[in-house]
Amino acid sequence: MKHCPNQDCENLVRHGSIAEFFDIVDVCTDCGTPLVPGEAPRPEPPTYRELETIYQAADGTQAHLIRAALEEEGIPVNISGEALMGAVGELPATMLQVEVQVPPEFAVRAREIALQCETGRPSKKTPD
Ligand SMILES: [Zn+2]
Numbered sequence: 820m821k822h823c824p825n826q827d828c829e830n831l832v833r834h835g836s837i838a839e840f841f842d843i844v845d846v847c848t849d850c851g852t853p854l855v856p857g858e859a860p861r862p863e864p865p866t867y868r869e870l871e872t873i874y875q876a877a878d879g880t881q882a883h884l885i886r887a888a889l890e891e892e893g894i895p896v897n898i899s900g901e902a903l904m905g906a907v908g909e910l911p912a913t914m915l916q917v918e919v920q921v922p923p924e925f926a927v928r929a930r931e932i933a934l935q936c937e938t939g940r941p942s943k944k945t946p947d
Pocket residue numbers: 823824825828829830838847848849850851852
């Protein structure tokens with residue numbers, strides 16, 4: 820068993836787990852980093868699985884706009900569903916849906932921001 824030591828490995832970024840390979844493989848198929856022997860270390864699983872989906876974007880572009888807006892507010896963001904898009908170019912549009920996920924403690928604020936992005940309104944409320 821070997822594993823990819825790259826902290827920025829696409830597999831790690833996308834799936835939250837370190838890529839493992841059979842001994843016959845020399846480099847990571849995700850990022851091309853030379854593999855190191857042994858099983859992948861098991862870090863404390865991050866708050867990852869506790870993320871709450873706050874928005875379903877129609878496409879990656881919209882998801883990234885929202886992510887940028889959320890990160891500006893200091894909210895950590897995970898985009899899920901992207902891998903699907905990169906892998907296959909001819910999926911029907913319905914399969915390209917991308918979920919924007921944040922830790923639950925940020926969910927309320929994040930939803931507001933996402934909605935503001937959607938409507939294109941500034942974050943300040945305008946007086947009626
Ligand atoms: Zn890798």
